[in-house]
Amino acid sequence: LYVIDGIPVSNPNVVDMENVENVSVLKGPNATALYGQRAEYGVIMITTKKAQGKGVSVELNSNTTFESVAYLPTYQDEYGAGYDGEGEWEILDYAGGHPWTGAPWPTEFQPFDGEKFIHSGYADESWGPKLDGSQYVAWYNWWPDSPYYGQTSSFSPQPDNIKDFYDTGVTLKNTVAISGTGSDFNARVAYTNLDQKGLLPYSTLKKNMVNASLSYDASKRLTVNGNFSFSNQTVNGDFADGYSNQTTGAFNSWFARNIEMDKMRELQDLTTTNGYHASWNYWNPTYGEYFGTENGAFWYNPYFWLKHYKNENENRYFLGKVDVDYKIIDGLTANINMTTNVRNYSRHFEMPDVVANSSDPGLYNTVSSGFGNDKRTWVENNYNAALRFDKVFGELSVRAMAGGNIRTNSYDSFIANMPTGSKTQGLVIPDVFTYANTKLPVTATTNVWNKEVRSLYANASLGYRSMIYLDITGRQDWSSALPADNNGYFYPSVGGSFVFSELIDASFLSFGKVRAGWAQVGNDVGAMRINPTYPLSGSPYYGLPQMYTNTQGVDPNIAPSLNTSFEVGADVNFFQDRVGASFTYFNETRTNEIIAVDMSNATGYNDYLTNAGSAQRTGIEITLNGTPVRSD
16 A cells, blocks of 8 residues: 555555655554555555745756667577468469469569569468578568569568667656745645657657645644645557557567568558558468458558557546644644545547558458547545544653544446457448447446445554553454445554663664564455446347346355464664664464355356455565665
């Protein structure tokens, strides 16, 4: 879990790190007491910069970063495209006509009479002839609109063709911050603009971030704090890198070692005789004329694909917190605060007709025109009230806190995407991207859920002579995601530590502590898991919606899971904290884990959600740290 200025978040990138003052780690029971089950494995605490000094100050930062692809696989450069070695070479006999049908060749092929070409032009692997530098007809030589039409090219290895595909990435980042302080307030506002041209051609990232904080002492006892962060990020480009995608995902399995990447970039808009996209994966005359196609068998020119396929993703984040502290008496403070975390995600894609029209649905490459919209919103609100006590009584220090929290989470989505690999769906009027223009109806899917967790918590820390410490915490949660009659769970902890360095007068020892602790953490499930809705099909049946039963059964007596852990360890620092080490032994037992258990399909279900899991984890953690050079 990440916490930015007291606001729980899942993505720390919503703030600019140049506006971060401090990053710390909150571990163990203190983390779970404050932030609940989500902090089971610790909290990364991020604190943004606040106004400092006196008067008004302005900060300006600007930087430019360049990046390039550093590492790629090692490729063979002995054999080129094809499946049958030297047997791939075929000579064009213009007068003799097509070797299989006897049909005359198109007149644009006449200049290539007597020239050789790869017979299996559709081959997207390099099991073909040796790359010997001999002359042949390349994919870009066949078409009259090419500046290389009528010529031949060298069948030579291209050792850097994959590397040459990528652009040099350029990132421009500018930040301005204005701070102001007075006798009873301080305020800071920072704005960051980031503009990035990616490694992938036609890819961009644009991001704007605003961070603001205000602290106002309304009286000697009352302090009001507020902060908010807003970020808007828009990313354009096709970053799918999976098996057989139309760009980088194909380079390591479905490409050819003789493909000249500079020609691909130069001729990305080259068209065939009849106006189709000219692909490096053109079938070549024998197969192309037989099938009646000028299109690529499987692949487009990746530059053409990235130029015309629009894929835009936008993320907007808003974080806000209002915090009020009231000093009741010396050492006792009341605090109330509210935080909100809103994320809006949207995706819009468009597959234009110029791409779809150059596919071959009757053969292997099926791409249909279409578009889609994906809109999702996540909202988390936290309402918190607590009393804090912090006071020293002689050699005894006491720190304690007790409070309550209400956390609400909600989710709302709307998704309506056309398939772009369909033989029946598509746009009626080319490039009119509206739902009224689809060949078949587009069924939208929506999803809405809400979840609430109510909590009471307390912790206390007693210290004696800055040497012996005892820590106790407890938290009770009630989750709406669990059955109403069994939705509460309590998780306590107790720990102790002894700072033995307080008893040792040695110049080399800066700090030494031994510690031990025991803790429990309860857990629930996601919203709607125990009360699932009936899914609707995206394909109506004769105009009527189809509803399906759920394939997962749910245990009506499901209970919260529980994680019990015990650990002992030691921490030591030497030579004015320049060298340090930490040792921890831990033993963790998880019981009543909520998991889906497979069951016979004869029951009508595939699995059953119940308390069926248990696990034990033990281990040793050793951490070493050092600061060889330090300037004061």
